[in-house]
Amino acid sequence: MSEVKRLDINYKTDELFEDFRNFGNKDLYLVDELRGEMIDASSDSPFYGVYVGDRLGARMALYRKGEVEEEHFPNFDDYLVIWKLEVLKDFQNRGYGTDLLDFAKSQDLPIKVIARNQSKQFFLKHGFKDLEQQNNENHDILTWEP
Numbered sequence: 540m541s542e543v544k545r546l547d548i549n550y551k552t553d554e555l556f557e558d559f560r561n562f563g564n565k566d567l568y569l570v571d572e573l574r575g576e577m578i579d580a581s582s583d584s585p586f587y588g589v590y591v592g593d594r595l596g597a598r599m600a601l602y603r604k605g606e607v608e609e610e611h612f613p614n615f616d617d618y619l620v621i622w623k624l625e626v627l628k629d630f631q632n633r634g635y636g637t638d639l640l641d642f643a644k645s646q647d648l649p650i651k652v653i654a655r656n657q658s659k660q661f662f663l664k665h666g667f668k669d670l671e672q673q674n675n676e677n678h679d680i681l682t683w684e685p
Contacts, residue, residue, distance in 0.1 A: 541635055543642040546586040546598065555588070555595040558627055585622075587642060589635045596630035599623060599639045615684075618649040624658070640665050647685050654679040 546552045588598035600622035621643055626636045640662075643650055652662055659679050663669060667681040674680060 540641070541589045541591075541638045543587050543589055543638055545584050546588050546595075548584045548586070552584075552586065556598070558595065559598065559625060587639060589638055591630055591635075596633075597624075597626040597635035597639055599625070599643070601643055615649050618651060619643060619646060621650060621652040623655070624652075636661065637665065644683065644685070649685065650683040652681050652683075654681055 546555070585600050585602050586598060587601055588595045590596065602620045602622055604618050604620070621640075624636060624639055650667075652667060653674055654662055655678050659669070659681065662681045662683075665683075667683045670680045670682060672680045
């Protein structure tokens with residue numbers, strides 16, 4: 540298992556995200572999310588990543604309880620949202636996405652995820668439940684409970 544590290548909210552992290560903007564999927568860039576967090580300097584970083592050498596090979600945004608969604612978690616007061624999880628193509632199929640997911644699960648809270656870019660099977664393989672619902676962008680909504 541690779542070490543998952545919390546990424547700082549600063550311009551160095553923006554530089555680390557450059558590979559994802561150049562080689563990743565544009566729906567997962569996290570540009571607006573990172574810049575929004577830079578403006579709100581009082582918040583803890585929701586960004587986590589796995590380094591491969593000195594290069595960031597995988598990353599995700601992990602937020603605490605977004606909008607009120609009791610319909611997904613009626614028995615829980617708190618939960619996490621994996622906003623975007625991405626592994627660069629050069630580093631796929633090495634377990635880095637699983638490491639990020641395991642880190643999120645280790646927080647022992649329910650998790651909601653929006654399956655973008657054909658990622659639904661990945662989440663199903665890791666114990667997420669398909670709610671058979673879609674968000675307003677037609678992406679599938681999945682959940683996991685500890």
